[in-house]
Amino acid sequence: MTHRLPRQPLIDALRGFALLGVFLVNLRFFSLDALMSEAAQQALPSAALDQAIRTGMEWLVDMKAITLFSLLFGMGVAMQMDGRAPGSMAAHLRRMAVLLVIGLLHSVLLWWGDILLVYAVVGLLLPLFRHLGDRALLCSGLFIALLLPPLLSPWIREWVALLTPRAQMNAMVLGALEHGSLAQAWWHNLQLAAWLKLSN
Structure with a gap:
């Protein structure tokens, strides 16, 4: 229990x-x-x-x-x-x-x-x-917060460059919400959610 x-x-x-x-x-x-x-x-x-x-x-x-x-x-x-x-x-x-x-x-x-x-x-x-002990936790936190982003940044920039531009993605989602069906709104919602997770 x-x-x-x-x-x-x-x-x-x-x-x-x-x-x-x-x-x-x-x-x-x-x-x-x-x-x-x-x-x-x-x-x-x-x-x-x-x-x-x-x-x-x-x-x-x-x-x-x-x-x-x-x-x-x-x-x-x-x-x-x-x-x-x-x-x-x-x-x-x-x-x-x-x-x-x-x-x-x-x-x-x-x-x-x-x-x-x-x-x-x-x-x-x-x-x-x-x-992990306190020192190992501190080192892990510093690595994840300060060192990991710069190490991953070059690959992330290349990946983001392959994605649909943010302005175009926003326009697609807004159009689906204004004029599309519920299924279209869900589909574009999923696309923008995935875009944000990948780009951030």
Whole structure:
């Protein structure tokens, strides 16, 4: 039987605050503003206000909310994988498997900007680092954060160059959402989701 950890009110409150920030950041994408060309954005009656809001969100909320949410995700995973709790690893893997399925469905059926899929994949890989010491964890984190991106960058740039240009991809998705069938919207949603995962 899996040991149920007690709730942590402070972490729950921070998680709710971070989720609110992520929601506010993503409102621009939910409204499809991010898919519009710059000329189309400037043609809107609210162009000046929209730009002011975008700038404010970038300064005050944007990556801050996502960073906080990612930090809390890592803390939650660490608590779930506590080696002293019986069945903790099996429970963690089940949660990540369910999150993976939800992320896949969310990416295809609802929104191309889904992040749950990334969290699930990372969560499934984290047990590989479970028994490392503090120094090994620090070195691994520094390597992944600082050294791995420059090493992969040349191959990523070549790969991205083969993909459909972002502006063209945005126009295709926007056209499918405006005038296409539900199946076409899903198909282009999947394409943009895959494009974002590969290009980022």
